[in-house]
Amino acid sequence: MPLLLVRNDITKMKCDAIVNAANNGLRGGGGVDGAIHRAAGIGLLAECITLGKCETGKAKVTGGYNLPCRYVIHAVGPIWKDGEHGEEELLRSAYRESLALALEKNCESIAFPLLSSGAYGYPKDLAMKVALGCFNEFLLEHEMLIYLVIFDKEATALGEKLFPNVAKYIDDNYIGIKRVLEERRFREISEEFSNRSVPMDCCAEAMPCMPAPKRFAGAAPLQKKKEPGSLEDALSMIDESFSEMLLRKITEKGITDAQCYKKANVDRKLFSKIRSNPGYHPKKKTVLAFAVALELSLPETEEMLLKAGYSLTKSSKFDIIVEYFIKSGIYDIFTINEALFSFDQDLLGF
Ligand code: AR6
Numbered sequence: 001m002p003l004l005l006v007r008n009d010i011t012k013m014k015c016d017a018i019v020n021a022a023n024n025g026l027r028g029g030g031g032v033d034g035a036i037h038r039a040a041g042i043g044l045l046a047e048c049i050t051l052g053k054c055e056t057g058k059a060k061v062t063g064g065y066n067l068p069c070r071y072v073i074h075a076v077g078p079i080w081k082d083g084e085h086g087e088e089e090l091l092r093s094a095y096r097e098s099l100a101l102a103l104e105k106n107c108e109s110i111a112f113p114l115l116s117s118g119a120y121g122y123p124k125d126l127a128m129k130v131a132l133g134c135f136n137e138f139l140l141e142h143e144m145l146i147y148l149v150i151f152d153k154e155a156t157a158l159g160e161k162l163f164p165n166v167a168k169y170i171d172d173n174y175i176g177i178k179r180v181l182e183e184r185r186f187r188e189i190s191e192e193f194s195n196r197s198v199p200m201d202c203c204a205e206a207m208p209c210m211p212a213p214k215r216f217a218g219a220a221p222l223q224k225k226k227e228p229g230s231l232e233d234a235l236s237m238i239d240e241s242f243s244e245m246l247l248r249k250i251t252e253k254g255i256t257d258a259q260c261y262k263k264a265n266v267d268r269k270l271f272s273k274i275r276s277n278p279g280y281h282p283k284k285k286t287v288l289a290f291a292v293a294l295e296l297s298l299p300e301t302e303e304m305l306l307k308a309g310y311s312l313t314k315s316s317k318f319d320i321i322v323e324y325f326i327k328s329g330i331y332d333i334f335t336i337n338e339a340l341f342s343f344d345q346d347l348l349g350f
Pocket residue numbers: 008009010011021022023028029030031032033034035077113114115116117118119120121122149150151152155
């Protein structure tokens with residue numbers, strides 16, 4: 001089961017368990033703790049009192065009371081001092097303990113806030129890395145739907161800080177829809193011009209100031225349309241489908257289906273649908289998730305996209321960010337999703 005990053009108030013999450021960023025006393029407090037206690041009602045505090053204290057890096061579980069979840073897992077993250085006081089290990093431990101409790105309670109879904117990143121002062125970018133690292137590690141071994149719930153805008157404006165190289169790549173490559181349309185129009189004109197039967201030198205003579213048609217850098221090469229001849233020719237143009245290419249690549253890479261869909265952050269049920277239906281039409285983000293899981297090169301990624309009727313464009317930040325990671329040989333889907341999320345884009349997989 002995959003990992004989802006969502007913007008929401010955690011008290012509204014309908015899942016088996018939500019995690020509370022609690023303190024050692026387990027008596028409620030501010031931030032997410034206050035919001036959870038207010039929404040759950042007095043029964044939650046009454047049960048918390050029976051649990052005694054909770055050490056930093058540990059977690060305890062209660063019922064959900066008036067919340068739309070069965071359990072609240074109260075996890076105590078560390079207070080940030082300077083990063084030299086074992087904060088990272090304690091934060092990891094708080095996530096691991098919470099996940100272990102969720103497993104014990106047979107939870108299929110769980111929602112986390114970004115522990116320690118509010119009143120406890122853990123820098124949000126570092127807190128996010130720790131959270132995603134723990135989820136990634138857990139999901140390799142277990143099936144659970146994990147939500148990381150980000151509440152405030154600040155945490156979502158992290159792109160430039162967390163991924164300066166990605167930000168630069170977007171700056172260098174993002175051209176917006178207006179320029180894409182201009183370039184397309186220019187290509188059409190230049191194609192029309194070069195298809196004229198008048199020879200170019202004659203043309204140059206007739207219009208001496210007219211430069212030879214130029215291609216924009218990055219524009220697709222102008223190709224002559226192929227006319228299918230025989231039936232055999234026509235049949236040979238029918239390509240393998242997306243699903244067939246996916247299965248072929250899995251075999252070529254020597255990995256199992258489960259390794260592939262887990263690495264792609266794709267749900268097992270969705271993978272089964274794709275596997276059993278050669279004509280399955282996936283979403284673009286699903287194709288790209290598999291391209292990342294299979295560590296395809298950029299041309300191979302383009303090929304796989306094409307089979308599902310898509311291509312990468314320079315007018316989409318989403319495409320540019322994924323392209324950046326593929327070009328850089330960074331195939332960790334959680335890192336890519338972290339970057340996509342930080343730049344306010346849709347995520348890969350699911
Ligand atoms: N839903 C999701 N996330 C939220 C919500 C919400 N409703 N409200 C805040 N956040 P914090 P901590 C985010 O301070 O740093 C309490 O007083 C928030 O933006 O709640 O672990 C406890 O009693 C931030 O990113 O928890 C402890 O004494 C993240 O949740 C202490 O604060 C965590 O912020 C714990 O501090």
